[in-house]
Amino acid sequence: MRFSDFYAGGGGWSLGLALAGMQQVMSAEIWPVANRTREWNFGTSETEIDIRKMDPTSVPDCDLIVGSPPCTQFSYANKGGNGDLHDGMQDVRSFLRVIREKKPRYWVMENVPRLADILRSELREDGSLAEFADLFASIDVFDMSDWGVPQRRRRCIAGRYPREALLALRGRRAPTLAEIVEGCASGVDPVWGYLCSNVTDNDPGASLTWEEERINREKKQNHPIYNDMAFPDVPDATARTVTATCTKVSRESIVVPDGKGGYRLLTAREMAAAQSFPLSYQFPAKSQTDRVKMAGNAIPPLFTYLVGLAVKGEAIPDTLPSFSPVGGAVAFAAQTRARGNSKKADRSFRAAVSKLRFKSGMSFEVNNANGRWKMVFNLGGQGRVETLSPADISGIVGTLSDDVLKAIPEINANDVQDAWVNSTRAEHHPFMIVDMIEGLIPAVELDWGAADKLLERAYAIAGSDVPNKASHNQELITIGLVLADAFNRKIG
Structure with a gap:
């Protein structure tokens, strides 16, 4: 079966569907760093494509079209939920125009949970997406951990696909945060189960300073409005939602013991593993920030693998497939920013x-x-x-x-x-x-x-x-x- 991947990012859809034995005929993404990552891993030749300006008739015929339009404007993490919804809807409309033009047998769109309610509202007769209402068979909010992803990650999954077959694939045990950390250290993939001899992007870097630790605690345990979070994160449970912008002083960051009596953030590799990327998958970006962004923005590949099996009508095999980048090369080390005092004189508190x-x-x-x-x-x-x-x-x-x-x-x-x-x-x-x-x-x-x-x-x-x-x-x-x-x- 053939598929096309829109807003392809670092390859969450492409990887899972390829591991399910499906053939990619097109991927579209405007960010050069993400395009290079998919080239590195899959051996494809990518060009930057602005999907808003793309002619839908240029898309090859295929059985399945998938996509994850940018979620920034819909996320409650962006300005407390006050992102530019009009701008975000342009990407949703661009994706749906492709579906309307190509009429694939199956299609799936993924985004943050908030989009589910927005879609239900805008697909009504007087809504801004009313012209696309007939394309939809289901709009759900799923927790990826129900399918074995080691992360409590709720996502809107909408489209027309074998929904009941996908639901039947739930129930895989999701590895814990402690198992993610241990798997990345030992080279035994915590999700896919195979041994990876050369694990990259797993340098823990500097531990939190006393001030960073305190700020992190304040945002998690002493927030004036939001519910309290654990500090450090609970090791014997699945990870909280991985984000693309977690920092040493953010509420969203996932914090674990550093083994020296202090605390640290997850490494880029641990974040990717929490997203269910295989340990062998490479993120050849120059900066650590871009590697984290690609991992944090992706749809979990284990989930997309199971979507692929559902579309093909197949059961989960006893042994999950392994992955090797084309050519077997590992990515160069990312540039890391040295710790320094770059705080402004009027730093707010x-x-x-x-x-x-x-x-x-x-x-x-x-x-x-x-x-x-x-x-x-x-x-x-x-x-x-x-x-x-x-x-x-x-x-x-x-x-x-x-x-x-x-x-x-x-x-x-x-x-x-x-x-x-x-x-x-x-x-x-x-x-x-x-x-x-x-x-x-x-x-x-x-x-x-x-x-x-x-x-x-x-x-x-x-x-x-x-x-x-x-x-x-x-x-x-x-x-x-x-x-x-x-x-x-x-x-x-």
Whole structure:
């Protein structure tokens, strides 16, 4: 059977379908780095193709057309879900125009889960994709781990293909994160099962610094809105979703022990293995960033292999196939960026005080927005979160913070900014200050008769009643208001 691969990227579709015994007749991708990767592995000759401008009639006849239009504009990770949907839909429409023109027996499109609801809406009679509604047989959101991919990766899978045959192939055991790390170290492929004698892209690089570790923890375990994540990641479970842009200070990064008492990110090879790329698959990009991007953006090849088997009506063999790049060559080492201090002098900071964080956006945080270090109160709630400024807090608290002021040491704002810019582990580093404020909570003694109305005053400024969450945490929030005022007066 013959297939064409659109928005082919680093080869997630092409690899899986080739391993299922299908013949590729065309692949289309505009990114030269990804095209070179498929050339390296499959021996094809690729040219950069802008699918938005491509003539659909130029596509060869084939049995199956697959594609993964760029997901950036649809992802909730992009600007909190405020990406340019109109721009993203241009790629979806371009792909569907090919399907309309070529009328393959089967077709499959993959993207982030959010696209499923967008498609269901836009395929309605008055929707922007109404003209393509007859092409679709199913729109689903699947978790790739159900098919044995060692990653909890939910994806929209839409199109017209043997859906029930694919569902019947579920149930393979997915390797754990610990098995991914061990497999990459030993050369025994954790997914495909064969021995790879030369594993590339598995240099762990530098471990997290104390500051990077703290920022990573804050984003995962102390986020003012989102649910908490494990730090480090749980070794005896499948990996969380691999992304293309994870960094040492991102919430999305996957963190494991470095074997030296600290922590590190996954290597590019471990990320690719979590995506189910065979250990022998090569990513011949000059930079580590591009290798990670290709691995993180791909559709898992194990899943596409099973799609290929479903299309062909075949069962999973007892032994999965192995893969060798054309010519057997391994890729050169990627360029890595040396660690250095390239932080801007006005580097921004914000961190919630852990015991004064109540979720749903309600928290006390220290930040340096607009060049001034201060502690504010985020009132929480749906949509835009109102924030009480130092002036607001001072007007509410009055003289109640006088005694607490004595417990806070002298703080020079310039020293705090300098420690933050230069990652200096000193008592005036902002994370140390956040911890200092938290440590003062048990020592705050208030005249509760005088403090009783602070909460009502706080929410009155925003023109709202006191929500239940705030009422249930009245004592801590009142202490937080007093601590915030004392801190702002001390550093102001």
